[in-house]
Every structure is written in C-alpha cells, then in structure tokens.
Amino acid sequence: MDPPWATLRDEELLRLRIRDLGVRIAGSEIEPRVAKLYAELEARGLRLRPPCYLGDEWFSPDGVPAIAVPFYLAHPRLKQLELHQMMEVEGGTPEWCAQLLRHECGHALDHAYAFSSRRKWREVFGSPDVDYEPETYRPRPYSRSFVRHLPNWYAQAHPDEDFAETFAVWLATPPDEWRARYCDWKALEKLEYVDALMREAQCKPPGRRGGRRRSDASKMATTLARYYAARRKLWAQDSPGFYDADLRRIFAPTPAGRGTAAAFMRRRRKAIVASVVSWTGQRKYVVDELARKLVERCASLGLHAPGDEVALALDVGAYVASLITNHLHTGRFKRSV
Numbered sequence: 283m284d285p286p287w288a289t290l291r292d293e294e295l296l297r298l299r300i301r302d303l304g305v306r307i308a309g310s311e312i313e314p315r316v317a318k319l320y321a322e323l324e325a326r327g328l329r330l331r332p333p334c335y336l337g338d339e340w341f342s343p344d345g346v347p348a349i350a351v352p353f354y355l356a357h358p359r360l361k362q363l364e365l366h367q368m369m370e371v372e373g374g375t376p377e378w379c380a381q382l383l384r385h386e387c388g389h390a391l392d393h394a395y396a397f398s399s400r401r402k403w404r405e406v407f408g409s410p411d412v413d414y415e416p417e418t419y420r421p422r423p424y425s426r427s428f429v430r431h432l433p434n435w436y437a438q439a440h441p442d443e444d445f446a447e448t449f450a451v452w453l454a455t456p457p458d459e460w461r462a463r464y465c466d467w468k469a470l471e472k473l474e475y476v477d478a479l480m481r482e483a484q485c486k487p488p489g490r491r492g493g494r495r496r497s498d499a500s501k502m503a504t505t506l507a508r509y510y511a512a513r514r515k516l517w518a519q520d521s522p523g524f525y526d527a528d529l530r531r532i533f534a535p536t537p538a539g540r541g542t543a544a545a546f547m548r549r550r551r552k553a554i555v556a557s558v559v560s561w562t563g564q565r566k567y568v569v570d571e572l573a574r575k576l577v578e579r580c581a582s583l584g585l586h587a588p589g590d591e592v593a594l595a596l597d598v599g600a601y602v603a604s605l606i607t608n609h610l611h612t613g614r615f616k617r618s619v
Contacts, residue, residue, distance in 0.1 A: 346493030388446030394488035
C-alpha cells in the first residue's frame with residue numbers, strides 16, 4: 283500500500299521532512315538489487331555482506347563497511363520527484379544501480395579490511411591522502427592505467443575511487459574476460475592485485491564490521507525542499523556575464539529572418555541538452571540549468587537567430603559542450619574562446 287504522500291503534488295511533497303517519509307529498503311526495488319550484490323559476493327567466496335541503508339546520496343561512510351543508497355530510490359514517487367528536481371535519477375535503472383552498488387562495495391571492503399593502509403596498495407593505486415576533489419579532477423580519456431566502469435573515467439578521480447572501480451570490474455567480470463579486456467593495459471596490474479587481495483579476504487573475516495551510519499535518512503530532519511535546494515546549489519553554479527560576448531558572436535544583434543535567439547534556444551534546448559549530456563557525461567541538471575541561463579541572457583540582450591538554423595545549432599551545441607567540459611574538469615564554467 284502506498285503511503286499518503288505518494289499522491290501529493292511536488293510542492294506539497296517538498297514540505298515533508300525526509301525522516302517522516304518512512305521509506306525503507308525492504309519491499310522496495312532496492313531490495314532485490316542488494317540481494318544480487320550479495321549473491322555476486324557469495325559467488326566470489328567473499329565473506330563480507332556490507333549492510334545497506336538509505337542515506338542522502340551514494341557513498342560508503344568513512345571507516346565503516348556499509349553502503350548508503352539514496353532514499354529517493356526506495357519509492358517510485360520519490361524517483362519522480364528526483365527527476366523533476368535534478369533532471370536525472372542516479373542509479374535509477376537496474377544496471378546503473380548495480381554498477382554503483384559494486385563501486386560502493388569496493389569502498390566498504392577497504393573500510394572492513396584496511397587495504398589502503400598497506401604499502402603495496404599505495405604503490406599500485408597511489409596515496410589515499412592526496413586531495414580528494416572528485417568533481418574537479420582532470421581525466422585522461424585514453425589512459426590505459428585505469429579500468430572503465432562508471433562514466434567520466436571516474437577511476438581517475440582519486441586512488442580510493444581507482445580501487446573501488448577496479449574492484450567493481452573484478453566483481454562483475456569473469457577473470458578470463460577482464461584479463462582479455464585489459465590485456466596490455468597498466469590497469470591489468472591493478473586488477474591482478476585486487477584479485478590477490480580478494481583471495482586473501484576469502485580466507486579471513488573482516489577486521490571491522492560496524493560503525494556510525496552517516497546521513498541516515500530515517501533520522502534526517504531536513505525537508506525535501508531544503509535538501510534539493512542544497513543539491514541544486516552544489517551542482518549549478520552561477521554563470522557570470524562574460525557569456526554575453528560569446529552569445530553576441532554566435533547570434534545577431536538585429537533581426538535576421540529566423541526570429542529571436544531566445545526562441546531558437548527554447549526550440550532546440552531539449553536536443554542540445556540531450557546531446558551534450560550524452561557526449562560529456564555531465565549531470566543533466568547542470569547542462570539544462572546552463573541552457574536555461576543562456577536562453578535568459580539571449581532574451582535580455584535582444585539577440586536574433588541568423589538564417590542558417592543547422593549551422594547555428596552546431597555552433598550552439600559546440601559552445602555549450604565546451605562550457606560543460608570546462609565545468610566537468612575544473613568545477614567552474616569558463617570561456618574557452
């Protein structure tokens with residue numbers, strides 16, 4: 283039976299506190315996905331079954347062999363609200379959820395066995411003490427030193443993420459397949475090392491099992507409105523006025539036969555956003571928010587669309603992609619022209 287809030291409009295639902303939602307993993311679509319993760323661990327002979335709980339996002343608490351799963355995945359109505367607020371639902375499909383569970387399981391295993399405290403681990407993956415800036419790392423797309431699991435070459439974000447991504451590939455892929463897939467890659471050395479660590483983990487119990495469950499959704503007193511306001515502030519940074527010079531280069535200052543630039547942007551916005559998200563891997567909300575601001579600036583500047591709509595669409599798409607790529611690599615929108 284659905285809870286009473288399942289029929290509320292978004293503006294009404296946003297007034298509720300997260301802890302008052304009463305959502306849980308048991309009985310939700312998350313439950314069989316966690317069971318699948320445990321089955322994969324069992325098939326590999328691993329003893330650890332990291333407890334999963336509902337949190338505010340995907341993570342494994344520092345030093346705790348557990349996995350936090352975003353609370354919005356526990357009910358279809360909350361997934362719908364997440365989509366409306368953030369333009370995407372991270373882990374919303376079975377395949378995506380499985381990828382993230384395996385990744386976070388890698389962190390949980392490290393927390394349980396303290397693998398990253400070993401000298402050999404640091405020789406293979408690097409020091410876990412380096413600055414952790416997963417939103418502003420500069421990936422090398424063609425590097426063969428890292429496995430490829432989550433989008434945006436996430437293994438390159440930090441040594442801890444490198445280990446978690448390598449473990450996820452190890453868990454999801456039979457040994458003969460990952461050895462063939464990463465043959466002649468430096469990443470193969472990492473996979474072989476993880477394979478050795480997991481053989482060790484098969485023979486002894488975890489050194490740590492419990493710990494504090496940070497950001498437990500059942501205890502979060504913040505409202506959904508404040509939760510989403512904070513997330514939008516984190517992912518959508520202000521766009522300064524230096525876009526104006528670029529927009530004036532792309533569009534025309536006087537009527538040019540194709541209507542206003544703002545109308546053109548509104549008409550093409552959905553296709554441009556989808557294409558940029560597909561090719562950059564950036565969060566849809568960030569791209570859509572940038573496109574919205576560019577529409578507003580076009581309207582404020584009174585710009586017009588030149589006659590060749592196809593060429594104009596290519597120019598705008600390339601421009602938005604360049605801004606998003608800069609944001610992806612540096613955490614800031616910067617002009618690159």
